[in-house]
Amino acid sequence: MSAETPVQSAGTFTRLRLRFRDWRGTRPFWAGLFTLLGGVPIAYFPYATLKLGTMSLTMATTAGAGSLIIGVLLVTLGLTMWFQQATRVFAGVAAIILALVSLVVSNIGGFIVGFLLAMIGGALAVSWMPGKDRPEAGKPQDGAEGPTGEGAAPSAPEGTVEPGPSYPPYGTADGGPAHGGGPLGFRAEDRVGGDRVG
Incomplete structure (x- = not known):
């Protein structure tokens, strides 16, 4: 497959992978995944029964219903982070609070x-921010200077220094010395060889 081949001619797996990557990049995917996975053991362990040979070990507690509610809420919050990314801060804070409550309610x-x-x-949901769109080729970015095509002003040749911004004389508008001198009260014309004249 050459570099010029459009995405549509790629295989089905490649198309699905690219679509999933674009979908994942517009939402706090990992935050939702961790939150969703965190709800599974919290809801599962109070109802689990382990078999050790002929002996069965039940970890059910009196707060089994509370553990189930916390686990289901965490799974719901994880899905909310995926499909309602505008509420990611609320979902992240709620997930942190439910995780702390689960220490007491649901088997540590x-x-x-x-x-x-x-x-x-x-934490990932609270700290996630949507990314900025990449600028299209040929368009200047925000803060970039003017056009770069045929109508652009020619740039200075290499090795030359472009003039900087011009400032008003010191002391004319900002309350400095009235004679227009520098910060020490004398002008550049008064200096000869680095010494003050007069």
Whole structure:
């Protein structure tokens, strides 16, 4: 496949991968993923039953319903970060608060795993900012100087120094010395060889 081949002629997997990358880049994807994954162990462990040979170990607590609610809310907040990125700050703060509550309610926050995942996801959501669009080729960026095509002013040849901005004489408008001298009260014309004359 050459560099000039359009994306449409690429394989289905490549097209899907590029579409997913564009979708992922416009939202706090990793924040939502960590928050969603953090809700799974918090909701799962209070209802899990481990089998050790003939012995079964149940980790159910009296706060099983609270753990389920926290886990479902974290999964919902993770999906909200993906599909309603305008509410990312609220969702991030809510995920951090629910992660802290899960330490008390849900088996030490899903044995610390769910707590850490939800905390990282919430912090990423709060700190995420939408990126700026890349400027199109040939268009000057914000703050860039004038056009660069045929109508542009010619630039100075290499090795020459372009003149800087011009400033009003010192002391005329800002309350300095009335005779237009420098900051020490004398003009450049009064200096000969670095010494003050007169």
